[in-house]
Amino acid sequence: MRKIWKECPCCNQRYQKELRVDLATAFVSYVEGQHPDDQGMLVTALNEKLMSLERMAKKNRCTPQTRQEARDTANKMLSTFEQMKNEEDPLPNRVQHIEPKVYGCLGRIALEEGTKDSLKEALSHYEKSRDLCLVLGLTNEVALAEYNISVAKEECEGVSSMSIEKKVEQLQEVYDMRLKKHGEGSTSTLNAGLCLTRDLIKADRLVEAESLLLYLATVSKQVHGSDHSMTEKIHSEQRRLSRKCKSHSDKQQGNV
Numbered sequence: 001m002r003k004i005w006k007e008c009p010c011c012n013q014r015y016q017k018e019l020r021v022d023l024a025t026a027f028v029s030y031v032e033g034q035h036p037d038d039q040g041m042l043v044t045a046l047n048e049k050l051m052s053l054e055r056m057a058k059k060n061r062c063t064p065q066t067r068q069e070a071r072d073t074a075n076k077m078l079s080t081f082e083q084m085k086n087e088e089d090p091l092p093n094r095v096q097h098i099e100p101k102v103y104g105c106l107g108r109i110a111l112e113e114g115t116k117d118s119l120k121e122a123l124s125h126y127e128k129s130r131d132l133c134l135v136l137g138l139t140n141e142v143a144l145a146e147y148n149i150s151v152a153k154e155e156c157e158g159v160s161s162m163s164i165e166k167k168v169e170q171l172q173e174v175y176d177m178r179l180k181k182h183g184e185g186s187t188s189t190l191n192a193g194l195c196l197t198r199d200l201i202k203a204d205r206l207v208e209a210e211s212l213l214l215y216l217a218t219v220s221k222q223v224h225g226s227d228h229s230m231t232e233k234i235h236s237e238q239r240r241l242s243r244k245c246k247s248h249s250d251k252q253q254g255n256v
Helices: 017-034 039-056 064-087 093-113 116-136 139-157 164-182 187-202 206-224 229-255
Strands: none
Touching: 017 039, 039 064, 039 093, 064 093, 093 116, 093 139, 116 139, 139 164, 164 187, 187 206, 187 229, 206 229
């Protein structure tokens, strides 16, 4: 049933942007009104709303209201988890595995805000996510949590706790894991690949970044279409890389 709130019945693509948020909010309202005692379904609906809000909570289109609504949704999920823990022992695996992702999402939202206090908040959320992953045996997710912790520490302290090559190595591990688990066309996999290209660029591994971006763009266009937000993000990164490569070439020619 949850699929009808997430995907178009004609093209089977996930809804995007404001429409995705509106439908996720309607899904939560439906569950609270029609299935008030089904906490598992409530978690599913809240998770869809949180994921949709997080996508909106980016610097280029974020409002304080969107960010706060995302935080409120995440905190409601954490409160629901606590209620379920008091009533069910143990929690279903599906629900257990969502909890560290909620902390990861809170970390990303706080990191986007970029204030001194929010950066400390982000670090705390990422550490909770990692600790839960370790307890639950989600070894494939630990690498991502450790990477996020290093990014938050760098933002907080101004000093990187991890070399760029180590960051590339960890993101490569995350990308390979998602590729194996979700397939090449999954937005989760594509997003991991996009993050990897950004650190490849920082490491001046421009040829590798260009090759991976071309692959990601081709896959995203074939699976999701040219107008999909993921395809647009990849194309934007390709343009940024093109400018960097031109600048790099100009500097080399100037040194000749």
